[in-house]
Amino acid sequence: MREESPNCNGLVGVGRSICEHPASTTPVHQSVHIPYGFWVLVVLAAVIMVLTALSPLLRRRAPRVWWTLCGYPAAAVRIRWTWRRLTDVQYLSVSKRPALGIVGDMVVRGRALKQIPPRMGLPRWRRGGLLVRVRLHSGQTPEQYQLAAEAMSHAWRMYSVRVTSDARGFVEIRAAAWDPLATPSVPRSLVVELLSAVVGQWEDSTEWTVNLRRVPHWLIVGATRSGKSTLLASLVSAWARQRVALVGIDLKGGMELSLFQARLTALATTRAGAADLLSTLVTMANDRMELCRSVGARSIWELPDKLRPMPVIVLVDELAELYLMATTAEKAEVAQVSTALLRLAQLGAALGLHLVVSGQRVGSDMGVGVTALRAQLGGRVCHRVNDVGTAEMALGDLDKDALAVAQQITAEQQGVAVAFGDDGGWMRARSILTTPEQARRIAERYAHLAPSMGQLGTYQRQAGGTP
Numbered sequence: 257m258r259e260e261s262p263n264c265n266g267l268v269g270v271g272r273s274i275c276e277h278p279a280s281t282t283p284v285h286q287s288v289h290i291p292y293g294f295w296v297l298v299v300l301a302a303v304i305m306v307l308t309a310l311s312p313l314l315r316r317r318a319p320r321v322w323w324t325l326c327g328y329p330a331a332a333v334r335i336r337w338t339w340r341r342l343t344d345v346q347y348l349s350v351s352k353r354p355a356l357g358i359v360g361d362m363v364v365r366g367r368a369l370k371q372i373p374p375r376m377g378l379p380r381w382r383r384g385g386l387l388v389r390v391r392l393h394s395g396q397t398p399e400q401y402q403l404a405a406e407a408m409s410h411a412w413r414m415y416s417v418r419v420t421s422d423a424r425g426f427v428e429i430r431a432a433a434w435d436p437l438a439t440p441s442v443p444r445s446l447v448v449e450l451l452s453a454v455v456g457q458w459e460d461s462t463e464w465t466v467n468l469r470r471v472p473h474w475l476i477v478g479a480t481r482s483g484k485s486t487l488l489a490s491l492v493s494a495w496a497r498q499r500v501a502l503v504g505i506d507l508k509g510g511m512e513l514s515l516f517q518a519r520l521t522a523l524a525t526t527r528a529g530a531a532d533l534l535s536t537l538v539t540m541a542n543d544r545m546e547l548c549r550s551v552g553a554r555s556i557w558e559l560p561d562k563l564r565p566m567p568v569i570v571l572v573d574e575l576a577e578l579y580l581m582a583t584t585a586e587k588a589e590v591a592q593v594s595t596a597l598l599r600l601a602q603l604g605a606a607l608g609l610h611l612v613v614s615g616q617r618v619g620s621d622m623g624v625g626v627t628a629l630r631a632q633l634g635g636r637v638c639h640r641v642n643d644v645g646t647a648e649m650a651l652g653d654l655d656k657d658a659l660a661v662a663q664q665i666t667a668e669q670q671g672v673a674v675a676f677g678d679d680g681g682w683m684r685a686r687s688i689l690t691t692p693e694q695a696r697r698i699a700e701r702y703a704h705l706a707p708s709m710g711q712l713g714t715y716q717r718q719a720g721g722t723p
């Protein structure tokens with residue numbers, strides 16, 4: 257509210273005004289009351305102007321800060337602003353009036369002018385993106401919204417939009433402001449439980465965790481230079497710090513897994529060695545089963561702490577090498593390896609024996625054992641692959657959409673993969689780049705945690721490689 261002084265000939269000041277009285281030489285000081293709301297508006301306008309000016313710089317230098325201060329508020333306003341029009345154009349709005357009407361003696365079909373958009377919640381902040389929950393109109397399905405995802409990303413100027421449905425009658429729209437897989441990061445202070453490894457970042461900017469307690473066995477596929485070894489290195493770097501035993505089977509002469517030699521309890525580099533090591537592990541599984549039965553436990557996790565054996569993670573690099581055979585003698589060895597792997601996969605989950613199997617090419621033509629093993633490996637990670645068969649082997653039995661997305665990963669996107677999470681849903685993810693040198697150093701630092709085979713239980717013979 258502005259106060260006007262009749263003595264000031266209509267002169268109005270802000271704050272304290274000084275005006276000359278015509279009949280007097282003494283200045284008349286008058287205080288004008290400026291409402292509080294005015295100052296709030298001035299400060300708000302100043303903040304908006306400063307942020308707008310700094311926005312490009314912030315976006316380049318500190319994208320996360322930029323997103324919180326500038327990107328997210330602007331996107332939230334844009335989403336609310338465009339919602340009605342967007343849903344109208346994408347046929348997601350509905351009218352309460354019937355689609356059929358009578359004009360003269362004709363029945364005509366058309367769209368009512370007044371459409372009601374689906375009800376949306378407030379866009380909620382997420383790291384590098386946002387999330388909106390939308391209530392479906394009766395008769396709508398999440399697929400209709402998935403078809404509109406591309407239009408949403410353009411209308412909201414977001415990098416990508418993904419639509420999922422976690423409850424009947426609702427969809428969740430997750431929008432990412434930039435490609436979160438370009439520079440994946442993992443908080444350093446993250447505390448993880450035993451057998452869990454934070455290996456990278458999901459497309460929705462959350463941490464990508466491989467948890468063997470939830471999904472006991474994993475299959476990792478990818479063409480050469482797609483990022484399999486890097487993912488294995490991330491996994492080993494995480495598990496090396498935990499009280500678990502790591503054993504390796506690497507028939508490429510031990511080139512990949514020998515990096516972690518210091519932390520490995522055993523490493524088999526020949527098929528004969530692998531057969532030997534696997535049969536030892538199967539014996540260990542039988543002993544653990546016996547132990548559980550003797551105390552009435554259904555898994556080692558139900559055993560008292562002092563009886564519980566240490567979990568064992570079996571890392572297999574290049575599965576195809578295990579199944580290659582040229583001679584009849586090799587055929588018997590392959591059969592032995594295949595049966596042992598399958599047995600471990602079937603029994604292992606409850607007995608703390610876990611498989612992480614990786615390969616460039618995994619196909620049913622490698623033998624029936626491979627398809628049967630695949631069925632037991634619930635966790636799947638599919639990097640860029642050279643043949644559709646391998647992608648189908650990894651994802652085809654779980655989700656056709658995931659398969660299509662995996663086939664779009666390019667050679668430049670090293671480390672990017674389609675993976676299944678603990679909840680059974682899939683998403684694109686990227687591992688943290690762990691160099692061979694880093695992995696070797698971590699393995700050496702935690703070498704003292706590696707138990708011997710004897711300490712693990714029933715080791716009878718030394719497995720073909722290095723114990």
Ligand SMILES: Nc1ncnc2c1ncn2[C@@H]1O[C@H](COP(=O)(O)OP(=O)(O)OP(=O)(O)O)[C@@H](O)[C@H]1O
Nearest residue numbers: 478479480481482483484485486670671687688689
């Ligand atoms: N998550 C990642 N982020 C960035 N770069 C990566 C990532 N993963 C892999 N790379 C790059 O890709 C290269 C090849 O990765 P890696 O050795 O893991 O592939 P691979 O699938 O194991 O190949 P091969 O089967 O030939 O051993 C690495 O040297 C690294 O430069």
